[in-house]
Amino acid sequence: MATFPRISKSKQQKPTSSLILLLVSISAISIGLFWLFSSSSFPLSNNGAAAAKLLSSSKKKKGSDAADSVLEKKYLYWGDRIDCPGKHCASCEGLGHQESSLRCALEEALFLNRVFVMPSRMCINPIHNKKGILHHSGSETSEERWAASSCAMDSLYDLGLIFNTVPVILDNSKTWHRVFSTSLKLGERGIAHVEGTSRNYLKVNSLYSNVLLINRTASPLSW
Numbered sequence: 771m772a773t774f775p776r777i778s779k780s781k782q783q784k785p786t787s788s789l790i791l792l793l794v795s796i797s798a799i800s801i802g803l804f805w806l807f808s809s810s811s812f813p814l815s816n817n818g819a820a821a822a823k824l825l826s827s828s829k830k831k832k833g834s835d836a837a838d839s840v841l842e843k844k845y846l847y848w849g850d851r852i853d854c855p856g857k858h859c860a861s862c863e864g865l866g867h868q869e870s871s872l873r874c875a876l877e878e879a880l881f882l883n884r885v886f887v888m889p890s891r892m893c894i895n896p897i898h899n900k901k902g903i904l905h906h907s908g909s910e911t912s913e914e915r916w917a918a919s920s921c922a923m924d925s926l927y928d929l930g931l932i933f934n935t936v937p938v939i940l941d942n943s944k945t946w947h948r949v950f951s952t953s954l955k956l957g958e959r960g961i962a963h964v965e966g967t968s969r970n971y972l973k974v975n976s977l978y979s980n981v982l983l984i985n986r987t988a989s990p991l992s993w
């Protein structure tokens with residue numbers, strides 16, 4: 771009598787435990803499949819798009835002159851310092867100030883559907899960077915001070931990530947040099963120096979909307 775229930779229990783347990791085993795293996799397989807699917811498909815949608823972009827641009831480069839694909843786009847230039855337009859071309863303003871200026875520039879490029887020409891370096895004010903600054907002897911030029919107190923943009927920002935939203939090129943890139951030299955050759959269709967012109971006007975007026983390069987540098991309204 772004492773062993774009977776035990777036997778019947780173990781008899782009952784057997785189908786239960788194999789059922790549990792089955793359920794566990796089904797869920798393990800489905801979790802595995804889900805993991806496999808999600809880990810490959812989610813980044814793939816990003817990488818896939820980026821790869822497609824790269825692919826199409828390399829195809830274009832093969833098909834026609836590389837310069838053509840560069841010149842199919844239009845560009846927005848805001849000066850060689852992040853917050854240069856209008857005011858702080860010589861001084862180095864605080865990071866918050868430069869950040870908001872950069873956002874403003876990126877937003878305008880997005881609005882105008884243009885590639886933003888990003889300064890390749892950003893200055894770090896001594897307030898934020900006491901260690902990195904050389905002691906001023908007073909003899910170095912402003913360019914030397916700039917070099918000593920600035921950082922490469924690509925060391926501060928994930929440019930690839932920015933590019934996913936707003937296309938950017940750096941102002942020390944070959945592309946920029948090609949765009950700039952072409953803009954000079956094209957004359958009026960090449961470059962427009964805009965001052966005090968609203969972005970709406972830049973967008974709707976064909977004089978500006980078709981020009982290869984818009985130079986915002988001189989405009990105090992640009993940020």
Ligand SMILES: *[C@@H]1O[C@H](CO)[C@@H](O)[C@H](O)[C@H]1NC(C)=O
Nearest residue numbers: 847950961963985986987988
């Ligand atoms: C943009 O305009 C500023 C101010 O007029 C000028 O100093 C600068 O050389 C121009 N830059 C380009 C790339 O045209």
